[in-house]
Amino acid sequence: MGIISRGFGGRRRESVPGLPPGQYLTHDFPVLSAGPTPRIPLDRWRFTITTETGEKTSWNWAEFQALPAEDVTVDIHCVTKWSKLGTTWRGVSLDTLLENVESAADYTMVHSFGGYTTNVPMEDLLDGKAWVAYKFDGEDLQPEHGGPARLVVPHLYFWKSAKWVNGLQLMPEDEPGFWEAAGYHMYGDPWHEQRYQGD
């Protein structure tokens, strides 16, 4: 041990409740991007759910804002190892969005402006586990954090919480999205450290 122990007086990692294995706490909000930040004017914004039979349900910005919204406080975990606890979001629950959609699909592909995709099982979007959020920390969601609106699925690694979200394709079989095809895990449970394919 050196003269100054890093652990001295600090909290041991395992003593932080809510922190999954291999993660560290951060208080800022790092911006990760795999490409240019799309700027989407609200009059061009649309969110569309397409079922496995091709049926579409869609909302423009005004219609989306008129849906019942929820304020949620959740912990988020990025696969690059930072976690941020107690983040506050306002958005529309996927239960609300999928309420009147007829489908037997077990899987979904989340689509974003700019072409990003990520796969999420249907059951991980339902029962109060996921939102399309348009406010963070009481403010309009900024473009670099995924505004006008992003998916928030806090119980999975944050790459599943697609920024600039614009739709959901419902699928009978699971298929990889952008990072999943590039080597990341198909499901991405932070509590089981499902970071890469084969983990």
Place this chain on the structure above:
Amino acid sequence: MDGTPLDGNAMAGDLREIFAVDVTAARYLCAGCTHTDAVGTLLLWHQSPGLVARCPNCEDVVITVVRAPDRVFLDLRGSVRLEVPLEGS
């Protein structure tokens, strides 16, 4: 803060671990727009869970590199082919 891309030469270190040749000097043929140039001229988005190299002409993803502790995943989905110059020929 907005992420700003580097150029593809910043992939040299990761690719050198996989290939015996300098892949940044290889020519890619973009699957999206057929643009071709050296891998080193791709736009590299590095502040993300992996390296994402995009075509400077059409912005499509040409190459991704994902590093796990014990593995490297190289995805060439957006490259029709790589033309690799060989030394001494």
